[in-house]
Amino acid sequence: MYLPSQAVIQDITIENSRIKTYTLAFTDKEYQRNFSYAPGQFMMVSVPHCGEAPISFASSPTRPGTIELSVRKAGELTSRLHSLPAGSMIGLRGPYGKPFPMEELAGKDLLFVAGGIGLAPLRSVITFCLDSGKYGTITLLYGSRTPEDIAFQADIEMWRKAGVDCRLTVDESSSDWQGNVGVVTTLLPQTMPLSSSTVSLVCGPLVMIDFVIKELTQMGLKDEDIITTMERHMKCGVGVCGHCHMDDKMICVDGPVFSKKELTESVAHFQEKPTVT
């Protein structure tokens, strides 16, 4: 269960100075053919001599043949991964985790709120929705630190063409930026009013998630209609090693996708302030 399978990096897309998207295929063709996953799940990625890290799918299972993982350069493993050229081999095991409830979301209007690398798992969902055509209107609110940091620009262009209402904002603007300046919650009032069948999917830094969820609740969204993904330190991916505990939940098996309802009902410390140590 801890045995990774070899995958080759077929292509690398540079999203911004710190994020790259990797197109990957298992070298065992049979394995690749039978491989299935769902938006919201993640893989444990091995890079030679660096151990493993959990990375969410950025691609959609509606486009089989390869998988895509978007990786933000943060620690030792991701730095090493960023230094690998196309054609390099990495190890993958998975998929792990509870996916987004794609069945239940069918027919709903979807409001995606993302910050930074948090768009990666939502990219999987958006692509899935567009490909399957079973969903209502799609709106994306996306916050980045600066205009240079806006990732997934090619995707955003494509989504716009496909009818997705994409609104961008940056924390710090530069001279040639025409768009909105401010944290992503400043885009929320513009999306009022929400339809009665709106479900919001939120992903980004912990602090952002906190603020967005509060705001969405004020806008009248029900707890079960706010869905987010939690990020945690993980080692096993299968609910055993203990690292990703959140009260009685293990993020890697009970999550990473949670509705606000699940979080507030069972997690006493959900609103606890994050700390840096």
Place this chain on the structure above:
Amino acid sequence: MSAAYILAKDHLKSFVRKISKGSRLIAPVTNEYGDTLYSEINCLDSTQIDTQHQPQSSIKHFFLPQQESILSYSVSQAGEYHFSNILIGVPTVFFGVRSCDLAGLLYMDVIFSNPAKDPYYFKKRENSIIISLGCNEPFENCFCNATKSGPFLDFGFDLRFTDLGDRFLVEPGRKRGMEILEEFAYFFNDASEQDLKDQYQLQLESRSSFQQNVHVDLAIKKLANEEVGKDVWQDLADRCQDCGGCAYVCPTCTCFTITDQPVSESEGERVRSWDACTFAGFTRMVGGHNPVSSEHSLRRRFLHKLKYDVSLHNRTSCTGCGRCVGICFGGVDIIKFISAVCES
């Protein structure tokens, strides 16, 4: 349990010798420094099995080693990157396992069965024969009566020994135990009515001689229904010296971390090693964010054992062995916590 047998104490050594033929034998041994540890016995004639003292560590590390290479990997010149499993399981007879440690092992069986059987753990587990030993006298920090895991745990063993003074009462548990009794029937006599009465009397006396009075049930009830006060966590956090000793000696603390240990440019091993949820780095993410604040570093440890496992598995994962009480030098052991909860 229908059957019970008697083994004369004089024949213990020869019985153990027989059943551990071709296997590794692990039993409590007191070394020259006075430490009692479950140890590998290579020569039964020169080593004394210690049935009097509580081993200082549990049998956890024989199944989940403190450091264990689980995979080896290679990176070829051409970039090929392959892994293979390292599965090690030596046939082993464990003699003299205390109830608390057996309860810990049974808990690990559950933990390492989900979502699938952990191959490294079960390779060892399935190669083991467990012979437990009831505790006639609880040790200084024991409270297994309160966690319902001792002093004479009634299940989970292959054979259970009870020390009746000049003889052992031997009872079979799992199938393997029954087979052993059949194979080595010539060692045993049927237990008499009196033997069973003696055992019952011993158990009664043992249950009434615990030095620690720990209200585990009350704590479980309170924890299920109310939040623990902020000041309780703060006080515990101030005193915790972050040594991880409690987790390391605990028979049921199974949290681990996984790291790569390169052997050369092209080879290395993936190592699973003990970790502890009380360490700050346990939950700290790469960017430095820690979703668990330092005041709550002990929250996971105590609530996991006394609240979450109760709701998930219907039993506490504290086996009342008292080892964390002995090892903690900050005074934040589980007995202190339970008392604090009960008093609040």
Place this chain on the structure above:
Amino acid sequence: MAGLATTFGSGAMTNSISEIEQADVIIVSGSNTTEAHPQIARRIIDAVDGSAGLIVIDPRKTDISKFASVHLQIRPGTDIPLLNCIMRIILDENLVDDVFIEMRTENYVVLRDMLYRLDLDETAAETGVSLEKIRRAAKLFGRAHKGVFCYCLGITQHICGTDNVRSIANLAMLTGNVEKQDTGVDPLRGQNNVQGACDMGALPNVFPGYQGVADPTAREKFSRAWKSELSDKPGLTLLDMTHKSRENGLHAMFIMGENPMLSDPVQDKVKETFDSLEFLAVADIFLTETARCAHVVFPAASFAEKSGTFTNSERRVQHVRQAIEPIGDSRTDSEIITDLSAGMGYAMAYDNPAEIMEEIAMLTPLYGGMHHDRLNENWGLQWPCPDRNHPGTPYLHKHSFTRGKGLFQPASHQEPGEPPDEQYPFKLMTGRVYHHYHTGAMTRASHLLSRECPRALLEINPEDADRLGVRDGEYVTLSTRRGNITICTKITDRVQPGMLYTSFHFHEAPVNKLTIGSVDPTAKCPEYKICAARLERIQS
């Protein structure tokens, strides 16, 4: 060392560690006890739980200060004025132990007169702590029946380190808190065998057992035993070697188990010294920053690969036995020394460490009764232990001080070697963290310890951080007149405004590039604890 040696006659912890638990008032000064001496912190906390009073003297908020009845958050480097204030208040409150002073000490009048001349308000102002708070502490300690004073490098690593220690000794004698069980003056030694190294003469001016090289009888004794003429001149102190080798005519060095490249102040100077040596040999268990400078490196065995003794803080000599065979080509320190010596024409033939211990026992009265076979019982023996039948000494100076009478040596405030100014406005203090040992040669090789504490953190008060626009976790440039380093910040009110604090374990942020070369004139201990520093944001 020098401070206590001249006052009491012996430079070591006067109590046993377990006695701390029995004290009714404990002062902890310049010691981050929970991080640096957790086992001692545990005794202190146990004592507090048993209703003992705790006074913590430290510019920073430390974990042990959470348990304090009074925390005197002094300005760094003002220990002497603080202690003088405390003593003056004790005098005014009539809490001095007259009988003890009369019977056991000398030179009291000089101290008393100095204290009477003191302007309390002015002196208290120097420390930055309110007189009312100092008064509370003074009364608490003055009324203690069993008072213990624990101190650590926050006292000694100052330009006035020796005077700091003398002031502590003055306070202890003034209140009669020495020479008895459960009361005393306890320097907490930083490493498992610092005490042992000092005991064995790893000091410039003494043979093993503090027998002076200048003492003809001692010299004669050692010359006879070692069959060679020994010099009567003291050797060089640490910084005289690592900073001034040329001035002192030093051409070659052999360094064992020490990493001065990270641990000594003014790193650039140390590097210069090592580069200029004709020959440098290093013995260590890992290839440290210092070993990388060496011409020859001897791979040494770790503690688990050898037998011998360690002497801990409470003067307890403990036998350590080999657990595993030395890995690779590594060899024990004694093998390295004896073979090297043989190669240089002086044969040192010992069958085993026990035989070396026999020689120590023969030549060192403090260790006279310490033999390996005895050390195995009862967790070792505490010196002095003069003969085979002696049970060891749990606390020092019973009935009388080693030097006869305790000597009062009054001291007055000294400014640090480099006070802050406009250009370098911060006081930079250095210390240690829980998870790492010294320069991290061993602990940083542990995955778990590295994960727990992956980088050096520079503690800065929120006020200062706000003013400079520094964010938590931001990398900044920290500079002093000696150089600059890049270091990650941690915004916390553990430090007062105007102070910065960090640890020296990390080669990526070698803070000893920045620390000052000034030393205490008596003990020659470097002033690691304060220098003037500046902090700047890194422009991206």
